[in-house]
Amino acid sequence: MATNNQTAKQAMTASDGNASDVNKTSGLERSAILLLALGEKDAAEILRHMGPKEVQDVGLAMASLTGVSTDQMEAVMHQFVSTLEKQTALGLGSDEYIRNMLTNALGEDKAGGVIDRILLGRNSKGLEQLKWMDPRGIAELIRLEHPQIIAIVLSFLEPDQAAQVVSQFADRVRTDVIMRIATLDGIQPVALQELDEILEKQFSGASNVKSSNLGGVKTAAEILNMLDGAVESKLMEEIIEVDSDLGQELQDNMFVFENLIDVDDRGIQALLREVSTEQLLLALRGADEALKEKIFKNMSKRAAEMLKDDLEAAAPAKLSDVEASQKEILQVARRLADAGEIMLGGGGDEFV
Structure with a gap:
């Protein structure tokens, strides 16, 4: 049963990026509809094979669903079955296969961090359990550790979760930790295994860490991207004051909302399929006219006119809500970029 549900989870992930004329909902919404259709027992089995971020996202999507029609349900089920029929188990479970495949697809430089995160995440227990914890709880757990240890732990977390943890620290600690993440050039497997075991003793189980390529400028930039705008600006000022070259390198690798202007039309269209109108309406309050026009031209004429009217009629919104x-939306863009569906224009030709 577990194997079947794991395959089902893989098929859900595969169908997530496929646009369909019969289905205008996002991939996340389709996954939510499918899980609701499967019933509690089977849905729980599938969720068991997902990571904490995936569980949170699909759970929120399920809670937000209202008025799903029979036609929508049938369309989602048809697409899922069609995708599932194309799945095989060939090549699964082989570390060497995964390494070679990703290296050939992405190149050695780009693939390194992805490979290590996949294999480390699979084998780790202590560090992995942090991903399920509340950011405040993680901060309390590592607050008294050496800043280098904190930097390693944050490099292992997803950028948005790491950003929430960083927000719990004092300003001085934030600056120190971000700079250490940016200059972190991997860690010896033995040292990482010891850290994993220390954390695991506070939980349970055993570990077998085999990978060590964590941290770097890109990781630090992704965490900075996820921070509150005011916190991010203050941190960058302090980093530039201490090390102007590092500050510039971080800025070069950061991708902000305004950078969406550099995404091609096909990428914008893919992004719009995954973003709700309410999200877009709020986000565009703080966008310049050039970006707004790019968004409008990649929508249907009727949808663009409706969005323009809504923007003109909308009441003022808090800057913090707009930035959030x-x-x-940037999180969605990065997910699509990681899946190879769009290419983000910030930081050169890197997929971020």
Whole structure:
């Protein structure tokens, strides 16, 4: 049963990026509809094979669903079955296969961090359990550790979760930790295994860490991207004051909402399929006219006119709410970029 549900989870992930004329809902919404259709027992089995971020996202999507029609349900089930029929188990479970495949697809430089995160995440227990914890709880757990240890732990977390943890620290600690993440050039497997075991003793189980390529400028930039705008600006000022070259390198690798202007039309269209109108309406309050026009031209004429009217009629919104909505859209953009569906224009030709 577990194997079947794991395959089902893989098929859900595969169908997530496929646009369909019969289905205008996002991939996340389709996954939510499918899980609701399967019933509690089977849905729970599938969720068991997902990571904490995936569980949170799909759970929120399920809670937000209203008025799902029979036609929508049938369309989602048909697409899922069609995708599932194309799945095989060939090549699964082989570390060497995964390494070679990703290296050939992405190149050695780009694939390194992805490979290590996949294999380390699979084998780790102590560090992995942090991903399920509340950011405040993680901060309390590592607050008294050496800043280098904190930097390693944060490098292992997803950028948005790491950003929430960083927000719990004092300003001085934030600056120190971010700079250490940016200059972190991997860690010896033995040292990482010891850290994993220390954390695991506070939980349970055993570990077998085999990978060590954590940290770096890109990781630090992704965490900075997820911070509150005011916190991010202050941190960058302090980093530039201490090390102007590092500050510039971080800025070069950061991708902000305004950078969406550099995404091609096909990428914008893919992004719009995954973003709700409410999210977009709030995010565009703080966008310049050039970006707004790019968004409008990649929508249907009727949808663009409706969005323009809504923007003109909308009441003032808090800057913090606008920034939060923009960061949520950037998270979707990065997910699509990681899946190879769009290419983000910030930081050269890197997929971020």
